[in-house]
Amino acid sequence: MDRRSQGNQNLIPFDPEIEAATPQRGREARRKKRAEVAMAEGDHRVLRDYALPQALGITSSIVSPVVEVNNIKLSPALISFVKREQFGRHPSENPNAHLHKFLAKCDTIKLNAVSNDAIRLQLFSFSLRDRASD
Numbered sequence: 852m853d854r855r856s857q858g859n860q861n862l863i864p865f866d867p868e869i870e871a872a873t874p875q876r877g878r879e880a881r882r883k884k885r886a887e888v889a890m891a892e893g894d895h896r897v898l899r900d901y902a903l904p905q906a907l908g909i910t911s912s913i914v915s916p917v918v919e920v921n922n923i924k925l926s927p928a929l930i931s932f933v934k935r936e937q938f939g940r941h942p943s944e945n946p947n948a949h950l951h952k953f954l955a956k957c958d959t960i961k962l963n964a965v966s967n968d969a970i971r972l973q974l975f976s977f978s979l980r981d982r983a984s985d
Contacts, residue, residue: 916968923965923973932956933974939981953978 933956938949957971976984 915972916966918965918969920962920964923962923969925973929960930974930977933977937978937980938983939979940983941981949978 933953936949936952938944938946940946953975954971957967957974960970960974962970
């Protein structure tokens with residue numbers, strides 16, 4: 852008699868219900884263990900936080916130009932002028948067209964002792980809405 856056939860006599864019969872539940876129990880146990888470790892390490896982030904990009908420790912490549920005046924005062928009419936055509940990252944919106952229009956608007960504005968780049972940086976956030984401003 853073959854040794855392998857003798858070993859099969861001690862096996863428990865296949866139960867599809869148990870087999871279906873086992874992987875789920877294993878995943879759940881691993882998830883709980885990871886959560887316990889994260890809590891012990893002081894990490895209290897939720898799942899959504901892992902999906903969003905983290906800006907901690909990242910420096911911006913945008914450098915504000917030196918402005919010789921103490922503060923730039925943007926009039927409400929100027930802000931309203933820029934807000935008329937806001938970009939919201941909708942699929943039907945073209946970001947290049949938005950930038951072209953925004954730059955054309957900014958080229959009509961001149962402030963004493965303030966560079967064009969400083970004006971653009973101050974106004975750009977007003978040209979965005981919804982997901983684009985996020």
